Amino acid sequence: MERLGIGIIGCGNISSAYLKAMASFPILDIRGIADLNRGLADQRAAEFNVPAREISELLADPAIEIIVNLTVPKAHVAVAMQALEAGKHTYSEKPLGIDFAEGKKLADFAAARNLRIGAAPDTFLGGSHQTAREIIDSGALGQPVGGTATFMCPGHERWHPNPDFYYEIGGGPMLDMGPYYITDLVNLLGPVAQVAGFAVAPRKERVITSEPRNGERIPVHVPTHVAGVMAFRNGAVVQIGMSFDVAGHKHVPLEIYGTEGTLIVPDPNHFGGQVEFLRKGGAFEPRETTEPYADGNYRSLGVADMAHAIRSNRPHRANGSLALHVLEVMEAFHKAAETGTTVHITTETERPAPLSESLIDDRIGR
Known part of the structure; x- marks a missing residue:
């Protein structure tokens, strides 16, 4: 299966786990990493032997199809919107946004442009x-x-x-x-x-x-x-x-x-x-656990599944609908606490398809 270009924005604490795990998935082709702190991007680039680039370069590169957004939570939606505006699919660290309103805005923006959004966590695929x-x-x-x-x-x-x-x-x-x-x-x-x-x-x-x-x-x-x-x-x-x-x-x-x-x-x-x-x-x-991905830290499994889904034209599992639903549920706890009422959840989502075969084999996961 044709490899898919990945650009990473955000080189903080969690980026090391992503970069290490991405080596497990042949479909992912890391075309560059970037951070507002260029020194941090250079450090990660040297550590994982990938190119450090400017954010604007990643967004403009036609070989990059997914922007992996590893910024702090308050920047998740802003960076994801930039990626969508540049015609890229985007996958963010959790949560999808800092509140439901901005998460919904992101989901609607992606749908209007026929682009995919995804979000951590992907540990449920373990x-x-x-x-x-x-x-x-x-x-x-x-x-x-x-x-x-x-x-x-x-x-x-x-x-x-x-x-x-x-x-x-x-x-x-x-x-x-x-x-x-x-x-x-x-x-x-x-x-x-x-x-x-x-x-x-x-x-x-x-x-x-x-x-x-x-x-x-x-x-x-x-x-x-x-x-x-x-x-x-x-x-x-x-x-x-x-x-x-x-x-x-x-x-x-x-x-x-x-x-x-x-x-x-x-x-x-x-x-x-x-x-x-x-x-x-x-x-x-x-x-006994017989399913794959139980023997290590595979953060980026959701990105790999998203890449396979794009190539195979199927839904990806750690998707925007799921992430938006979870965001609404989390915000509802704070609303319930503030109002003393039970909060009804408005979003619909479906259980993601089970994952029982390895994505390391490019024939699998379609």
Whole structure:
């Protein structure tokens, strides 16, 4: 299959994972990377043996078909709009935008130009999550009834060198970590119908304990502890907790409950992990993961799938409809907290097609 030209904008912390993983996918041809900080782009270019270029060059290059947008959340939509205006498909880091209104504007802009948008996370395509999906689709769980989704930590200022954006508008635990959990839940259960929730910010500033800014104080502009409930269109009701304020906990990342059993799903921030299944009346048993992409960090799998989809003229899995739906759900928790009401979700999306074969073989994934 003909390779597809990729241009990367944004050379921050996450770019290394993308650049490393992209080497796994023959269809991806990295034509250049760029950043407003040219020195950072040069550093990544030397590290991964790819050309550093200006943003304007990437947008003007006819050999580049997809712009991979790895900027900070508040720049996601602006950079993606530039890419679309230049006639490029675009794939962004999560979240799609910092609020639903700008995400919808981006989706409408892309549709009007017959261009594709995609967005992380793509971890739901990992082998463990596809194995969990297979168990649900087989009917072994019975009728889905509910579940729990939990991410709780003391905050990202412990490890990230520049954690400011996690506490700015567009950040916080729901918009930062929520995409992994909610996207995987939509993959497993389908779209969300309603949301109820509460959100608080116990501290108005945080102290950085990572280097090189250890001891510096940064302001908090978003809720840092969010708890709520999602009612899915299939009838399942899932509790969720996302926090940057918890010292430690004993919850597993995801549990799905059905009339015939319970499913333990591993951390949706990773592609692999142990899936466990309990049949009613039995005990939890590990399930072997036979699907691909469970043995490493494949960030850019969504980009590779998008490239194959463009070449094969089929829908891509980490698509704009899915990302926009997840963004609306995440924003709904904050709306529910502010208004004290249940928020109805307006967007429709479909569960992405299962991924059971490797995209490394260019004949696969069509």
